[in-house]
C-alpha cells in the first residue's frame with residue numbers, strides 16, 4: 001500500500017481539523033500518518049510516496065514568527081512557538097525526489113478576494129527543494145479563530161480521497 005504523511009500547522013485548531021479530515025480521505029486507499037509540525041517531525045522517510053502539507057494563511061503566505069506572535073496576542077493557544085510549516089519545509093533535503101507533494105491552507109472566507117495563500121507558498125517552497133507538486137487547495141474559516149464553514153471537513157475528506165486516487169496514476 002502506498003504511504004502518505006500529512007503535516008499540519010495550526011494555531012486555533014482549524015487547519016488541524018482539515019488535516020485530519022484529509023487524512024480520513026487518503027486512508028481509504030493509502031497508509032497515512034498525521035503529524036503536527038510544532039513537534040518538529042523528521043523529514044519524510046524514503047518509503048513515503050505523498051507528502052501533504054497544510055497551514056493557515058498569514059499575511060498572504062505561510063506563518064512567520066511575527067504573525068504567530070500576533071495570533072497569540074489574538075488568543076491562539078497552540079503552535080505559536082513554531083516551528084511553522086515555512087521553517088519545516090525549509091529544512092527538507094534538496095535534490096530530486098520520488099515523493100509528490102500536495103498543499104492546502106485555511107483562509108478567511110470574507111477575504112476570498114485577497115491574493116496569496118499558504119498552500120501556494122508551501123508548494124513553491126517544496127518545488128524549490130526538488131519535489132513535484134500535484135495540487136493545492138484552500139479551505140475556508142468564518143473568522144481568524146474559526147470556525148470552519150459548514151461542509152469544509154467533508155470537502156477536505158473528498159479532496160484527500162481524490163488525491164489518493166491520483167497517486168495511483170502515473171506521475172506527469
Ligand SMILES: Cc1cc2nc3c(=O)[nH]c(=O)nc-3n(C[C@H](O)[C@H](O)[C@H](O)COP(=O)(O)O)c2cc1C
Nearest residue numbers: 010011012013014015056058059060106107108144
Ligand atoms: C497574523 C494573522 C494574519 C492573517 N492573514 C491572513 C491572510 O492574509 N489571509 C487570510 O485569508 N487569512 C488570514 N488570517 C486568518 C488565518 O488564515 C486563520 O486564522 C486561520 O485560517 C485559522 O486556522 P488555524 O486555526 O489552523 O490557525 C490571518 C491570521 C492571523 C493571526
